[in-house]
Every structure is written in structure tokens, then in C-alpha cells.
Amino acid sequence: MVEVLGKKATRFGFGEGLLELGKKNPKVFALGADTAASVALNIFAEAFPERFVNVGVAEQNMMGVAAGLAVAGWIPYAATYGVFAAGRPWEQIRTTICYSNLNVKIGGSHSGVMVGPDGATHQALEEIAIMRCLPNMTVIVPCDMVETKKATMEASRIDGPVYIRYGRESVPIITSEKTPFKIGRAEVLTEGKDVAIMACGTMVYEALVAAEALESKGIGARVVNVHTIKPIDEKTIADAARECGAVVTAEEHQIHGGFGSAVAEVLVKNAPVPVEMVGIMDVFGESGNPADLMKHFKLKDTDIVRAVEKVLKRK
Amino acid sequence: MEVEQLKAVSKNVRKDILTMLTEAGSGHPGGSLSAVELLVELYFNQMKFNPDNTTDPGRDYFILSKGHACPVLYSVLSQLKCVDNKELCTLRKPGSRLQGHPAKDKNLPGIEVSTGSLGYGLSIGVGVALGIKSRQGANRVYVMMGDGEQQEGSIWEAAMSAGHLKLDNLCAIVDYNNLQIDGKISDVMGVEPLADKYRAFGWHTVEIDGHDFKQISKAYAEAKSTKSRPTMILARTIKGKGVSFMENNVDWHGKVPSKEQRDMALKELEK
Ligand SMILES: Cc1ncc(C[n+]2csc(CCOP(=O)(O)OP(=O)(O)O)c2C)c(N)n1
Ligand SMILES: [Mg+2]
Numbered sequence: 001m002v003e004v005l006g007k008k009a010t011r012f013g014f015g016e017g018l019l020e021l022g023k024k025n026p027k028v029f030a031l032g033a034d035t036a037a038s039v040a041l042n043i044f045a046e047a048f049p050e051r052f053v054n055v056g057v058a059e060q061n062m063m064g065v066a067a068g069l070a071v072a073g074w075i076p077y078a079a080t081y082g083v084f085a086a087g088r089p090w091e092q093i094r095t096t097i098c099y100s101n102l103n104v105k106i107g108g109s110h111s112g113v114m115v116g117p118d119g120a121t122h123q124a125l126e127e128i129a130i131m132r133c134l135p136n137m138t139v140i141v142p143c144d145m146v147e148t149k150k151a152t153m154e155a156s157r158i159d160g161p162v163y164i165r166y167g168r169e170s171v172p173i174i175t176s177e178k179t180p181f182k183i184g185r186a187e188v189l190t191e192g193k194d195v196a197i198m199a200c201g202t203m204v205y206e207a208l209v210a211a212e213a214l215e216s217k218g219i220g221a222r223v224v225n226v227h228t229i230k231p232i233d234e235k236t237i238a239d240a241a242r243e244c245g246a247v248v249t250a251e252e253h254q255i256h257g258g259f260g261s262a263v264a265e266v267l268v269k270n271a272p273v274p275v276e277m278v279g280i281m282d283v284f285g286e287s288g289n290p291a292d293l294m295k296h297f298k299l300k301d302t303d304i305v306r307a308v309e310k311v312l313k314r315k
Numbered sequence: 316m317e318v319e320q321l322k323a324v325s326k327n328v329r330k331d332i333l334t335m336l337t338e339a340g341s342g343h344p345g346g347s348l349s350a351v352e353l354l355v356e357l358y359f360n361q362m363k364f365n366p367d368n369t370t371d372p373g374r375d376y377f378i379l380s381k382g383h384a385c386p387v388l389y390s391v392l393s394q395l396k397c398v399d400n401k402e403l404c405t406l407r408k409p410g411s412r413l414q415g416h417p418a419k420d421k422n423l424p425g426i427e428v429s430t431g432s433l434g435y436g437l438s439i440g441v442g443v444a445l446g447i448k449s450r451q452g453a454n455r456v457y458v459m460m461g462d463g464e465q466q467e468g469s470i471w472e473a474a475m476s477a478g479h480l481k482l483d484n485l486c487a488i489v490d491y492n493n494l495q496i497d498g499k500i501s502d503v504m505g506v507e508p509l510a511d512k513y514r515a516f517g518w519h520t521v522e523i524d525g526h527d528f529k530q531i532s533k534a535y536a537e538a539k540s541t542k543s544r545p546t547m548i549l550a551r552t553i554k555g556k557g558v559s560f561m562e563n564n565v566d567w568h569g570k571v572p573s574k575e576q577r578d579m580a581l582k583e584l585e586k
Contacts, residue, residue, distance in 0.1 A: 032497070034463060034466070034495050034496045034497045034503060034504075035496060035497070036497050037496075037497065038496070038569075054497055054503050054504065055466075055504060056463065056466035056495070056500075056503050056504030057433050057434070057463050057464055057466040057467055057495065057504075058466045058467055058468060058504065060468055061468060083432065084432070088432070116341070117339060117340070117341045117342070117407035117415045118341070118415040118416065118431075119407070119414040119415035119416050119418065119431070120414065120416075120418065120429075121382065121415075121416040121429065121430075121431030121432050122415070122416070122431065284420070286409060286410070286414070287407040287408065287409065287411060287414045287415040288407075288408065288409035288410075289409075292409055293409070296409060
């Protein structure tokens with residue numbers, strides 16, 4: 001059985017990480033856009049009201065103000081739902097924040113279809129693609145609440161823009177304080193030599209469950225938690241591909257331009273093996289409850305198993 | 316339709332809102348309840364809108380920029396028999412035409428465009444109004460926004476263009492309920508003086524009580540007779556209107572009632 005240490009939404013990892021960081025580092029400043037409580041910014045805002053500003057429903061302004069705070073020497077963390085954190089102010093992020101390599105951290109909450117009943121408008125499914133194409137940007141997609149907390153705190157050590165993608169819904173906790181975490185380094189979670197399953201975010205848990213099912217069928221899967229999408233850990237990915245000879249990628253995100261594409265870019269250069277991708281197949285999301293939507297959009301462990309069976313035939 | 320009838324329809328719309336949101340288990344009651352009278356008067360007395368032919372080129376257009384308040388729109392559409400009343404209970408369920416925010420791709424009659432990301436509706440309204448003018452059409456365009464939504468910069472780009480283009484076939488409505496998610500508008504990020512701002516951008520402005528049918532119908536009439544300028548109706552409303560425990564309470568922005576709370580609310584509406 002996959003060891004599950006509890007269940008909590010990753011957004012609380014962001015909130016708690018920011019609080020802890022705020023205690024240690026007096027330069028940390030937070031910005032919200034009328035969604036402060038739902039993206040767990042209120043934890044920091046209540047502790048450090050003098051280091052928090054709510055700009056209202058004005059995400060473009062939020063990124064501009066965050067940029068200015070960075071210019072003035074602060075370490076701003078600006079957060080809201082991913083669609084409005086990455087999408088709405090994209091060009092401010094590109095030209096003001098990334099081009100000047102400003103020290104702005106962006107929290108993109110409410111990622112994926114697990115946002116649920118709010119539907120397509122609020123389900124962020126494109127941020128990995130539109131954030132990872134930006135020079136100077138670091139992109140992290142933690143797999144659970146504990147890892148989100150670490151990512152939030154570690155991001156402050158990078159002198160430049162960082163995007164952290166997290167979610168609204170409760171998801172299994174599969175890492176502990178002791179689990180190694182280093183930005184830019186992928187973690188191999190299970191040893192296996194038949195297929196490598198590269199996953200990020202919520203799909204890491206699904207990949208672990210899939211690996212168990214595969215084991216009972218005599219297929220050894222190497223599950224790799226690629227929490228940092230940029231800069232991506234080329235070595236771990238290429239080694240796994242070479243040793244296993246086939247790769248499945250899994251992401252709660254659009255199939256085009258996202259995590260699977262990032263892995264494929266590494267593989268075509270270093271270890272061109274057959275790849276199957278699990279993700280959102282170029283469609284918009286829908287209203288529904290999170291568990292049903294994961295099934296509907298074929299993002300479950302069983303879908304990963306099917307992708308593995310398919311990729312093994314191409315080996 | 317006379318005021319007494321409008322009030323009766325409004326009561327049914329409020330009941331629908333509470334029933335469908337409780338059934339859905341999530342959604343936005345506060346900003347749906349505050350907009351009831353504004354939409355009922357619009358659809359029943361003001362707009363050229365044929366429920367049997369919602370894509371008639373002669374129609375007036377309505378855009379719900381504050382898309383999270385779609386339960387009020389879905390209910391009004393069902394009162395007009397565009398949508399079967401039974402379908403309301405599919406709100407936010409998989410495959411439903413009644414998505415959590417209005418979804419054009421689901422082909423629900425009366426939904427002109429997908430909305431739900433705040434700050435976009437006024438620009439869309441400017442485009443529709445310009446498109447109608449450019450073909451010498453006589454149709455009118457209505458856009459409903461939130462007061463918190465006024466914080467989006469894109470609203471002001473749209474406001475500038477509507478004034479510059481003298482779009483007198485455009486009427487915008489702000490559901491001015493004083494609340495957003497994180498608290499009072501004036502505490503989070505004040506937007507006042509809103510009427511002065513729109514006037515400075517070339518708009519005619521009207522300030523009314525958004526629950527008073529006489530004032531609402533007068534405001535819409537004034538918008539129709541105003542030439543060379545778009546009209547902004549700033550409608551003072553109460554978030555959660557009609558349900559005492561929801562009224563003016565920020566907690567009910569995005570939280571739905573339990574079955575017991577729903578029953579209490581329905582009872583109160585019957586009084
Ligand atoms: C661009 C964007 N940012 C954030 C949100 C999340 N959101 C939904 S409703 C809301 C508050 C809106 O307040 P207001 O416009 O006053 O609406 P009302 O009070 O009528 O519900 C916010 C921030 C959104 N839908 N779109
Ligand atoms: Mg409001």
C-alpha cells in the first residue's frame with residue numbers, strides 16, 4: 001500500500017510555509033487579490049498585517065505591485081487562483097518580472113480539474129505551459145501539502161521569479177519532513193526497470209498507486225516525482241528513460257506544452273524512448289465533484305496503468 | 316408586467332436560487348440574491364428577448380460579467396421557460412448545461428458568451444454594441460457587473476472606449492452590494508466615487524435602489540432615451556437580499572445553505 005500520512009490541501013502548505021518564512025525572514029511580503037482566505041494567504045496576513053496588502057480583484061496590478069516591492073528590496077509572494085495568477089497578468093510576469101529577473105514569488109492556487117464545481121473558468125490547466133516558457137522563471141509543482149510548504153520556503157533562496165502551483169482540494173500526504181526536497185532535483189520514489197512514470201503534483205500519488213497495480217502484474221515501474229518543471233532535472237529523467245526504455249508522464253494539466261512536453265524535450269535530446277502522456281486532452285474543464293472529474297478526464301491510477309501497457313507495446 | 320407580478324416572479328427566483336444552490340452543494344448565493352430585481356425587470360419588461368428564439372438577430376443582448384451569480388440568470392431563464400425548471404437542479408453537476416459559471420459551449424439558450432473571470436464583460440459589451448451600431452442595428456446591450464469587479468483594470472479600458480465611441484446602445488449595471496470575497500469593498504480596495512469616475516469617462520450615470528422596481532424601470536428607460544453616451548446604472552443593493560441571515564453578510568458570498576438553512580430561508584420568503 002502507498003504510505004499515506006494524512007490528507008490536506010496543498011494550499012495550506014503554501015500558507016503555513018509562508019507563515020514560517022515570515023517569522024524567519026523580515027523581508028517577506030505577501031499580496032492577495034480578494035481570494036486571500038481561499039488561497040491560505042490569511043495565515044500570513046493575520047500574523048504580519050503590516051507586511052500584507054490586498055489589492056482587490058486586480059491581478060495585473062498585483063503583479064506590477066509585487067514587481068515594485070521587489071525593486072524596493074522586499075521578497076514579495078503574490079497569490080491567487082492559478083488562472084488569475086498566471087493567465088490574467090501573464091505579460092506583466094513576462095516583461096516586468098521575468099525580463100528584469102525580479103525576486104517575485106507567485107502562488108498559483110486552485111490548479112487542475114480538482115477545483116471541481118466552479119467549472120472551466122476556475123480550473124487552471126495551462127499554467128505550467130505558460131510559466132515554463134518564460135526565461136528566468138522557476139516552476140515548481142509540489143505533490144502534497146508537506147512538499148508545498150518546503151517549496152514555498154525554499155523559493156525564497158532563489159534570487160528571481162518562482163511559480164509554485166498548488167491546489168484547493170484535500171489530497172493525500174505522501175512525503176514527510178524528512179523526505180529529501182531540493183528545487184531542480186527530481187526524486188525517484190520507487191525502483192523499477194520496466195517503465196518510468198514521471199509525475200508532478202497530484203499525479204504523483206496516482207502514479208504510486210498505479211505502480212502497485214503494475215507490480216502485481218509483474219511490471220516494475222520507476223516512479224519519479226518531478227516537482228521542479230523548470231529547471232528540469234535532465235539527468236534523473238534521462239537515466240530513468242535509458243534504464244527503463246519507456247516513459248509515461250502524468251499531469252493534471254493540458255497535454256500540450258506542459259509537464260509531459262517538458263519531459264519529452266529532455267528525452268528527444270538525451271534518450272529517445274517511447275512516451276505516453278496522461279493529462280487533459282486539449283479540452284476545457286467542467287463542473288463536477290473533484291473525484292468524478294479526475295475519472296472523467298482520465299487522470300486516475302488506472303489511466304496511468306493503461307498508458308503503461310500501451311507504451312510497453314511500443315518498446 | 317406590473318410591480319406586483321414582478322415581485323411574485325422575484326420571490327420564485329429567490330426560491331430557485333436557494334433550492335438549486337443547496338442541491339449543488341457549492342456556489343454563490345449572496346451576489347445572486349442581490350441581483351434579482353435588476354434582472355427580473357430587465358428580462359420581463361425591458362429587453363427584446365424571445366424565449367422561443369434566443370438567437371433572434373433582433374434581440375437585445377445580456378452579458379453577466381459577474382458570472383459567479385449565474386444562478387439568478389439560470390432561474391430567470393427558467394421563469395421565461397427557456398430552461399425547464401427541473402433542469403435547475405443539475406447546477407454544477409457533471410455534463411450539466413448549468414455550469415458553475417455561464418458556459419457558451421453548453422448551448423444553454425440565453426447564454427451569449429462564457430463568463431466567470433471577472434473584468435471581461437464590459438469589453439465584450441462594447442464589442443457587441445459597436446458591432447450592432449456598425450450594422451445600423453437598433454438592439455441594445457446590457458452588461459451586469461459587481462462592485463468588487465470594478466477593481467479590475469480592464470473595466471476601465473472598456474469604460475474609456477464605450478465613452479469615446481459614444482455607445483448609447485450600451486447600458487451597464489453595477490450590483491452595488493458593498494461586499495466582495497475578502498470583506499467590504501471600502502476596506503479591501505475602495506472604488507468610490509464610482510459615479511464620478513464613469514462620468515469622467517463620458518458616461519451618463521443613474522444611482523438607484525436596486526430592489527425598487529419603480530426606480531429600476533425608470534433607470535432602464537432613462538438609459539434608452541440617453542443619446543450619444545453609454546449609461547451606467549449604479550444599483551444600491553443588499554448582498555443576500557431576502558434571507559435575513561445572509562443579508563449584508565460576507566460569509567455568504569461563496570457558501571451554500573444547509574437543508575435546514577434553506578428551509579428557514581424559503582419559509583422567510585413566503586412571509
Ligand atoms: C479575474 C478574477 N479574479 C478573481 C475571481 C474570484 N472571485 C469570484 S467572485 C469575486 C468577488 C466579486 O465581488 P463583486 O464583484 O462585488 O461580486 P458580488 O458581490 O456581486 O458577488 C472574486 C474575487 C474571479 N472570478 N475572476
Ligand atoms: Mg459586491
